[in-house]
Structures are given as structure tokens and as C-alpha cells.
Amino acid sequence: MSGDLFAGIAAGSRLQLGDQAWLLHGFALAAADALLPALKDVIQAAPFRHMCTPGGRAMSVATTSCGTLGWVSDRGGYRYARHDPASGRDWPTMPAPMRELATAAAAAAGFPDFRPDACLINRYRPGTRLSLHQDRDEPDLGQPIVSVSLGLPATFLFGGMARSDRAVRVPLDHGDVVVWGGVDRLRFHGVLPVAPGVHPQLGAQRINLTFRRAGPAGGTTA
Numbered sequence: 052m053s054g055d056l057f058a059g060i061a062a063g064s065r066l067q068l069g070d071q072a073w074l075l076h077g078f079a080l081a082a083a084d085a086l087l088p089a090l091k092d093v094i095q096a097a098p099f100r101h102m103c104t105p106g107g108r109a110m111s112v113a114t115t116s117c118g119t120l121g122w123v124s125d126r127g128g129y130r131y132a133r134h135d136p137a138s139g140r141d142w143p144t145m146p147a148p149m150r151e152l153a154t155a156a157a158a159a160a161g162f163p164d165f166r167p168d169a170c171l172i173n174r175y176r177p178g179t180r181l182s183l184h185q186d187r188d189e190p191d192l193g194q195p196i197v198s199v200s201l202g203l204p205a206t207f208l209f210g211g212m213a214r215s216d217r218a219v220r221v222p223l224d225h226g227d228v229v230v231w232g233g234v235d236r237l238r239f240h241g242v243l244p245v246a247p248g249v250h251p252q253l254g255a256q257r258i259n260l261t262f263r264r265a266g267p268a269g270g271t272t273a
């Protein structure tokens with residue numbers, strides 16, 4: 052694949068990004084009325100913060116989590132933790148509208164058994180980017196990643212199994228969902244700097260939700 056993918060695809064359409072990777076255009080729009088208030092409650096209970104990379108630098112993406120496990124980064128590395136290090140308390144429960152959206156999107160992309168126990172919430176202000184990386188901190192790589200875009204648009208980079216592989220540019224709008232799993236689970240991916248703008252519902256930011264199965268394979272917690 053080469054160049055920019057066609058941006059004008061209709062809501063409800065889907066674009067195959069790999070053998071087991073899909074862009075589900077507008078898939079989250081129908082759930083947005085339930086999703087946004089639920090997300091607001093989560094962010095109130097566990098506010099965004101700029102975590103420190105293992106190298107000691109503050110991340111430009113602000114993060115928080117909900118679910119049984121939350122993603123954390125500090126001098127000790129990247130991992131999932133049961134407690135929010137900022138408060139010492141459990142992460143907020145994953146609200147049903149969020150969990151249901153994630154399982155429905157996974158099923159639509161060919162992963163009917165997805166049971167997310169963690170949702171990493173990223174906030175991108177204009178200018179913020181996320182460099183190419185693999186999501187590989189999850190023990191059960193048989194479960195997909197479900198990524199929901201809200202707010203300002205962005206360009207998602209979807210690469211190959213090696214960092215140096217060519218990445219396709221995928222334009223993402225409010226309500227778009229990307230799902231990757233199976234043979235595509237370890238594809239490198241990232242986000243180009245978010246362009247300045249103001250989204251009618253979310254203001255000058257892009258919020259991305261990535262739903263993951265972060266506990267051990269075959270576990271039952273949700």
C-alpha cells in the first residue's frame with residue numbers, strides 16, 4: 052500500500068488495513084451520546100496526567116485509564132497496574148457503554164470473543180503526536196486492540212512488523228474505530244501531530260480510547 056488512504060469514505064463503511072485489521076468508519080457515532088458522559092465521569096475520577104517515560108521525559112500525550120487494569124509508565128518501564136499511581140485507588144470501572152462499544156467493534160472486525168479489561172485513554176492537544184510503537188505489554192496477544200477516535204481528526208500511521216516498514220496513513224475522524232488483532236496484532240502504529248482546530252463537542256483536543264485485554268490469557272475479570 053502507498054500514500055494516503057481515501058478520506059471520503061462514508062459512515063458505516065469499512066476499510067481493510069490488513070488481513071485482520073479494519074477501519075470501521077463512524078462505528079462509535081451511534082454510541083456517542085452515552086459514551087461522552089461516561090468518559091467525562093472516568094476523567095473526573097482519574098484525571099489526565101503526563102506520565103514519565105522510562106527514559107525520564109514527560110510524555111506529550113496525556114493519559115488515564117479505566118478498567119480492572121490501567122496502563123502506567125515511569126522510570127521502571129511500561130506496564131499495567133491495578134491502581135492509579137496518582138491516587139492510590141483502583142482505576143474507575145469501565146463504563147458499560149464503553150465496554151459494549153469495544154466488544155461490538157471487535158465482533159464486527161472478526162473477534163467475537165474480545166473481553167477488554169483495560170481502556171487506555173489518550174489526550175492529544177494540537178501538535179501532540181505518538182511515535183511508532185507496538186502494543187506488546189499485554190500477555191494475551193490473541194486478543195485484539197480496539198481503538199476509538201473522538202474529537203479532532205488525526206492521521207493514524209499503520210505500519211508493518213518492523214519499525215522501518217512503510218506505514219500507511221489512515222485519516223481518522225470523530226467516531227472512527229480501528230481494530231487490529233491476529234496476524235496484525237503486533238503491527239507498528241502511531242499518530243502524526245494533531246492539527247490545530249476545535250471540535251464542536253470536545254474542543255481543542257483529540258481523545259483516543261484503546262481497549263485491551265491486559266490480564267493473563269483465559270482470565271475472567273472485566
Ligand SMILES: O=C(O)CCC(=O)C(=O)O
Pocket residue numbers: 171173181186198207240241242259261
Ligand atoms: O491515538 C491513537 O490513535 C493510537 C493510540 C495508541 O496507539 C496507544 O495508545 O497505544
Ligand SMILES: [Fe+2]
Pocket residue numbers: 184185186240
Ligand atoms: Fe498503540
